[in-house]
Amino acid sequence: MFHRKLMxxxxxxxxxxxxxxxxxxxxxxxxxxxxxxxxxxxGHHVDTLSLLERVSLHTNAVDWVIGIxxxxxxxxxxxxxxxxxxFMAGVRYRPAMKNTFVMPVVYNIFEVSLxxxxxxxxxxxxxxxxxxxxxxxxxxxxxxxxxxxxxxxWVFYRGGYVAYTKYSFLLKDAIDGRQGQxxxxxxxxxxEKPLYQFSDGNSLDLDCGISVGFCMHKTDKYDVDQQNxxxxxxxxAEKWKFNPIPLPKDVHVSFVYRFGNYPLQKRYRWRYDADxxxxxxxxxxYSDAESRALQKYIADSIYSVVYMDFRHVYDSVLxxxxxxxxxxxxxxTRKEIETLKAESEQQGEALFEVEPGKAKKEKKSKGxxxxxxxxxxxxxxASEDVDSQDAxxxxxxxxxxxxxxxxxxx
Numbered sequence: 001m002f003h004r005k006l007m008x009x010x011x012x013x014x015x016x017x018x019x020x021x022x023x024x025x026x027x028x029x030x031x032x033x034x035x036x037x038x039x040x041x042x043g044h045h046v047d048t049l050s051l052l053e054r055v056s057l058h059t060n061a062v063d064w065v066i067g068i069x070x071x072x073x074x075x076x077x078x079x080x081x082x083x084x085x086x087f088m089a090g091v092r093y094r095p096a097m098k099n100t101f102v103m104p105v106v107y108n109i110f111e112v113s114l115x116x117x118x119x120x121x122x123x124x125x126x127x128x129x130x131x132x133x134x135x136x137x138x139x140x141x142x143x144x145x146x147x148x149x150x151x152x153x154w155v156f157y158r159g160g161y162v163a164y165t166k167y168s169f170l171l172k173d174a175i176d177g178r179q180g181q182x183x184x185x186x187x188x189x190x191x192e193k194p195l196y197q198f199s200d201g202n203s204l205d206l207d208c209g210i211s212v213g214f215c216m217h218k219t220d221k222y223d224v225d226q227q228n229x230x231x232x233x234x235x236x237a238e239k240w241k242f243n244p245i246p247l248p249k250d251v252h253v254s255f256v257y258r259f260g261n262y263p264l265q266k267r268y269r270w271r272y273d274a275d276x277x278x279x280x281x282x283x284x285x286y287s288d289a290e291s292r293a294l295q296k297y298i299a300d301s302i303y304s305v306v307y308m309d310f311r312h313v314y315d316s317v318l319x320x321x322x323x324x325x326x327x328x329x330x331x332x333t334r335k336e337i338e339t340l341k342a343e344s345e346q347q348g349e350a351l352f353e354v355e356p357g358k359a360k361k362e363k364k365s366k367g368x369x370x371x372x373x374x375x376x377x378x379x380x381x382a383s384e385d386v387d388s389q390d391a392x393x394x395x396x397x398x399x400x401x402x403x404x405x406x407x408x409x410x
Contacts, residue, residue, distance in 0.1 A: 039153070039265065040152045040153050040265050041265045041266040041269070042273075043266075043274075044273070044274065044275070044276045044279070045274065045275070045276070046080060046081060046082065046274050046275050047080070047081040047262075047266065047274075048079055048080065049076065049079045049080065049081070049083075049260070049262060050079075050260060051079075052259045052260055053258075053259060053260030053261075053262045054075055054076040054079060055073065055074070055075055055259055056073075056074045056256050056257065056258045056259070057071065057072070057073060057074075057256070057257045058071070058072040058073075058074060058088065058090065058207060058254045058255070058256050059071055059072070059254060059255055060072075060092075060250065060252045060253065060254045061253045061254065061255060062250070062251055062252060062253050063092060063250070063252075067094060067107065068092050068093075068094045068109060069092070069093060069094065070090065070091065070092040070093075071090065071091060072088050072089065072090030072091070072113075072115075072254075073088065073089055073090070074086050074087070074088040074117075074256075075087055075088070076267075080274075081262075081266055081267060081268075081269050081274050082268075082269050082270060082271040082273075082274045082275070083267075083268070084118055084119045084120060084268050085116070085117070085118055085119075086116070086117050086119070087114070087115070087116050087117075088114070088115045088116075088117065089112075089113070089114055089115075090112070090113045090115070091110075091111065091112050091113075092109060092110070092111040092113075093109070093110050093111070094107060094108055094109050094110075095108065095110075096108045096168070103170075104170075104224065105170060105171060106168050106169060106170035106171075106177055106231075107168075107169060107170075107171075108167065108168040108169075109165065109166070109167045109168075110165070110166045110167075111163055111164065111165040111166070111167075112163065112164055113161055113162065113163035113164075114161065114162055114163075115159060115160070115161040115188060115211075116159045116160055116161075117157045117158070117159035117188070118157060118158055118159055119155045119156065119157045119192075119267075119268040120144040120155070120156055120157070120268070121144065121149075121152070121154070121155055121156070121268065121269065121270065122144055122145075122146045122149035122150070122151060122152065122154075122156075123144050123145055123146070123149065123270065124145075124146065124149060125145035125146060132145070141189065142158055142189075144156070151191075151193070153193065153194055153264070153265055154191050154192065154193045155191065155192050155264065155267070155268045156189075156190070156191045157188075157189070157190055157191065157192070157209070158187070158188070158189050159187075159188050159189075160185070160186065160187055160188065161184075161185065161186060161187075161188050161211055161213065161249070162183075162184065162185045163183070163184045163185075163249065164181070164182075164183055164184075165181065165182045165183075165184065166180075166181050166182075167179065167180065167181075167182070170222070170224070170231075176221040176222060176223050176234055176235070177221065177222045177223065177224075177231070178219050178220070178221060178222075179219070179220050179222060180217055180218050180219035180220055180237060181217065181218050182215050182216065182217040182218075182219075183215060183216045183217075184213050184214070184215040184249055185213050185214060185215075186211060186212050186213010186214060186246065186249060187211070187212060187213060188209060188210070188211040188212075189209055189210060190207060190208050190209015190210065190252070191207075191208060191209065192205050192206065192207045192208075192256060192264060193205065193206050193264075194206075194263055194264045194265060195255075197263050201260055201261030201262075202257065202258060202259055202260070203257075203258045203263035203264065204255060204256070204257055204258075205255070205256040205258065205263075205264050206253070206254070206255065206256070207252060207253070207254040207255070207256050208252070208253050208254075209251075209252050210248060210250075210251050210252070211248065211249040211250050211252070212246050212247065212248050212249065213246060213247070213249055214242070214243060214244070214246055214247075215242075215243050215247065216240050216241065216242050216243070217240065217241060217243065218237045218239070218240045218241070219237050219241075220233055220235065220236055220237050221233070221234045221235035222234060
């Protein structure tokens with residue numbers, strides 16, 4: 001028991017000494033004079049980077065503080081100063097220590113990761129238009145637009161990562177240790193700023209950021225078996241488990257060493273700023289886009305006003321016309337009903353008057369037949385009357401002749 005306590009004290013003493021040395025070295029690096037190398041490159045030309053200038057080395061000071069050696073290699077995708085994409089492969093490894101007795105504290109880890117990053121610099125935004133600045137905090141974190149860029153020499157990045165980790169932790173005697181494997185994937189965000197440029201052209205930068213994501217793990221529990229001087233498994237994991245809560249993979253305050261005479265101020269620039277010809281083309285496209293947007297805004301505004309006025313008048317006229325048409329339809333329907341009603345009444349009266357009409361016609365036909373019969377039965381009296389009439393006329397004519405003769409004689 002006494003030997004175990006002594007081993008624990010030596011472990012903490014050695015760890016504390018190494019941590020103090022790392023913190024002191026880190027403070028010395030941060031105290032370097034960087035004011036002479038904080039000017040942004042304003043050259044308007046496209047540069048071609050060599051293969052070595054596209055490579056940079058990263059090491060996380062936070063991992064060193066907690067006793068995890070680490071190293072990552074980053075490689076730019078394109079050999080241009082306006083390239084803004086890169087891939088980075090890293091490893092973190094703290095091996096298991098060989099001791100005669102089992103250690104009361106276990107802190108072993110092995111991790112390999114692959115990360116993709118997209119860099120950007122702050123750009124001056126416009127109050128309105130295509131490049132208007134964002135106002136929400138979650139938009140500002142991932143946006144390059146700023147009304148007043150405050151860090152022209154800094155570069156911001158966002159990206160994603162995947163990692164495989166094998167670990168073993170035992171920190172207290174009262175709590176079981178954990179050992180197992182994990183597969184992680186998530187999102188990373190941060191920024192880089194220049195620190196120092198050496199006389200040979202190489203440069204040192206500071207990288208600050210965080211990585212958060214989801215993981216699947218398969219973890220066993222174990223404890224210290226003091227009698228057998230070994231670690232014993234207390235609970236064996238049978239299958240992988242998924243953690244639905246996003247967890248931080250690491251917080252990195254890293255130092256970045258870049259090769260070649262090409263510091264951070266010249267890297268990850270906007271193509272617009274690096275190429276005069278490209279800037280001229282982009283300006284023309286931007287002015288065309290702005291003019292089209294302005295014309296569309298004016299047209300939409302005028303159309304909106306005219307449309308609203310038209311709709312207001314149209315709706316009023318339509319309501320009046322609809323009411324008039326309904327009244328006209330009601331009137332026509334009423335007239336049609338009255339016409340149908342009158343026709344039905346006339347048809348009813350005609351049905352009732354069929355028999356009386358026939359009687360009148362029969363009476364008239366009987367009267368005509370009777371008169372015709374009377375005329376046919378008595379033709380002789382009619383001839384006698386004609387002869388008597390002719391005789392009277394002859395007598396009158398003779399009387400007149402005699403009177404005339406008497407007058408002549410006189």
